[in-house]
Amino acid sequence: MATSDTTGPADSSSTGPAAFRADDRRANGLFIGLMSGTSADGIDAALVRFDAGTGCTLLHGHTCEWDLPTRARLLELGQGAPIDSIDELGTLDVHIAECFADAALQLIRIAGVDAAQVRAIGSHGQTVRHRPNGAAFDGRNRFTMQLGDGNVIAERTGIATVADFRRRDVAAGGQGAPLLPALHAAMLRSDAEHRAVLNLGGIANLTLLPASCDGVSGAGVRGFDTGPANALMDAWCQRQLGQAFDRDGAFARRGKVDETLLARLLNEPWFAQPPPKSTGREQFQLQWLQHHLREDERPEDVQATLLELTAATVADALLAQQPHTARVLVCGGGVHNPLLLRRLAARLPDVAIESTAEHGVDPDHVEAMGFAWLARQTLAGLAGNLPAVTGARGPRTLGVIYPA
Known part of the structure; x- marks a missing residue:
């Protein structure tokens, strides 16, 4: 697998101790978070230290790309192909x-x-199906499925592994996502202004952080998926250009937004649903896009329209749910798409759009850090979900522990 890595200074991604209830010794020390998202563009790994003095510190971030055959199969499954x-x-x-x-x-x-110094690994696994509303959208037999056997990870690494985080929340009536708003609140909230954290992965999701929210308990924090982000743009770019993603938005920049197509896409009923809600490639995939095309559109215009769809749905959701937001802090792969950030800024002219890097948090490893944090919560017997975010019946300790 191809790899890339980053190392930050010792205090590059830290927060105060209260935010992590770091008085529990089981919750302190080194943890690893592993994350592969909806885009399936690589496995992000984060080495994180939790302690009573500095809270949460990213010590090292590293990314391993999937081999091409595996990634291709994961994308097929994520878009509804049968096993x-x-x-x-x-x-x-x-x-x-x-x-x-x-x-x-x-x-x-x-x-x-030394691997012996790492208390636990938190592994998200790879989502291959996410049906929190039931396979027939009827509320029955609700499920979410992430592959990546924690037994194997624990055996290979010799480190206790926590995995399968989402299914307990779904069993408790929740969406199983998003799971990181509590971490966002601990790391990025401000007493001085209303903020939002925007994760631009394969799917976009928002964490709403009003100035009054609590970074310790997560009270007042909300979060939800807003719709497609990189997943649709990547899939269209792959089909048209044979490229895994649209680097710097160059393909979209060659086109013009097709306002008629955009209106048809925005008419999707899911966008009008109130939170809590989550989604995935099963819903927003090329087949969904194809249903809305006339077939005479220029490929670059479709790409520009898909980018505008992401900007529009994020902006619409933010204005509807937290209209007085002062600042949006962006993480995930989409933070590297300057055209997408410009379109967000154009649709939110009174809101500062910034990378989480400007607030000391590596935007490429926020989610991996989050799964280290979730593993930490599990070992300490603490809840990992926020019921106000996921819709679960109450706070739950998430994940299954596979001992070393």
């Missing part, structure tokens, strides 16, 4: 876990730490 057999499901579950374990071991080696 060929139980054998394929089992094989893929183990293969994904092996890749996650490799990412953790590479991170440990590059960071120069």
Whole structure:
């Protein structure tokens, strides 16, 4: 797997101790978070230190790209393709876990730490289906599925592993997502202004942080998915150009927004649903896009329109749910798309649009840090979800612990 890594200064991503209830010794020390999102563009690994003095500190971030055949299959499954057999499901579950374990071991080696010093790994796994409203959208047999067997990761690394974070929240009536607004509140809230954290992954989601919200308990924090972000743009770019993503928005920049097409896309009923809500590639995929095309559009115009769709749905959701937001802090892969950020700024002229990097938090590793934090919560017996965000019946300790 191809890799990339970053190392920040010791205090590059830290928050106050109260935000993490760091008085519990089980919750302190080194943790690793592993994350592969809806875009399936790589496994992000973050080495994080939690302690009573500095709260949360990102020590090292590292990314391993998926091999092309595995990524292609993950994208197919994420867009609704069927699993060929139980054998394929089992094989893929183990293969994904092996890749996650490799990412953790590479991170440990590059960071120069002893694996014995790491208290636990928090592994998101790879989502291959997310149906929190039921497969028939009827509220029955609700489920979410992430592959990447925690047994394999624990065995390969020799480190206790916490995985399968989303299903307990879904079992409690929640959406299983987003799970990181509590961390966002602890790290990025401000007493002086209303803020929002925008994660531009395959799917976009917002965390709303009013000035009155509590960074310790998460009281007053809200969060929800807003719709497609990189997933649709990447898929269209792959189909038209054979490129995995639209670097710097160059493809979209060649086109013009098709306002008629944009109106048809925005007419999707899901956008009008109130939070709590979440979504995935199962819903916002090329087949969904194809249904709205006339087939005579220029490919670059479609790309520009998909980018505008992301900007419009994020802006509309923010204005509807927290109209007096002063600042939006952006993380995820979309932070590197300058055209997308410009279009967001144009639709939110009274709001400062900034990378989380400007507030000391690496935008490429926020989610991986989040799964280190979730592992920490689980070991300490603390809740990982916010019911006001996911819609669960109450706070729940999330994840399954696989001992070293």
